[in-house]
Amino acid sequence: MGLFGKKFKCEQCGGKFGKEEELLEHAKKSHGATVQDYNIEAGKQYKFKPVKVELEVSDVKATEARYWVNELTNQYADLVVSNVEIKPDRVRFDVGSPSMEDLTSADIKFRINEYLHMNVPPFDCKQVRVG
Numbered sequence: 019m020g021l022f023g024k025k026f027k028c029e030q031c032g033g034k035f036g037k038e039e040e041l042l043e044h045a046k047k048s049h050g051a052t053v054q055d056y057n058i059e060a061g062k063q064y065k066f067k068p069v070k071v072e073l074e075v076s077d078v079k080a081t082e083a084r085y086w087v088n089e090l091t092n093q094y095a096d097l098v099v100s101n102v103e104i105k106p107d108r109v110r111f112d113v114g115s116p117s118m119e120d121l122t123s124a125d126i127k128f129r130i131n132e133y134l135h136m137n138v139p140p141f142d143c144k145q146v147r148v149g
């Protein structure tokens with residue numbers, strides 16, 4: 019486990035976890051949190067230049083959408099995500115990389131599109147806006 023091994027931090031007790039599902043499991047058992055109201059921000063503890071991502075969507079499954087966004091950081095270990103916002107017609111988040119300062123909006127857009135194709139999202143994505 020390197021720098022990115024434990025990026026999910028429990029905001030209630032400070033415990034750290036390598037995967038969001040481990041944190042969610044802990045939050046449910048230890049703090050009685052529900053997935054829906056537990057706002058995970060894996061990127062919070064890292065310094066990075068955030069790039070804003072906005073997906074225009076419909077038919078959102080809210081709890082799964084948050085999970086889907088955070089899974090991005092498991093798929094691309096050099097990326098972190100914060101300020102995840104799930105709305106009925108919008109999924110917004112900031113994404114960046116603490117280790118790659120020269121990561122461009124175009125790089126991020128490429129990865130988001132790739133991720134959308136590889137991991138069926140819990141919504142219909144109509145448009146991807148990055149930057």
Ligand SMILES: [Zn+2]
Nearest residue numbers: 028030031033
């Ligand atoms: Zn905790």
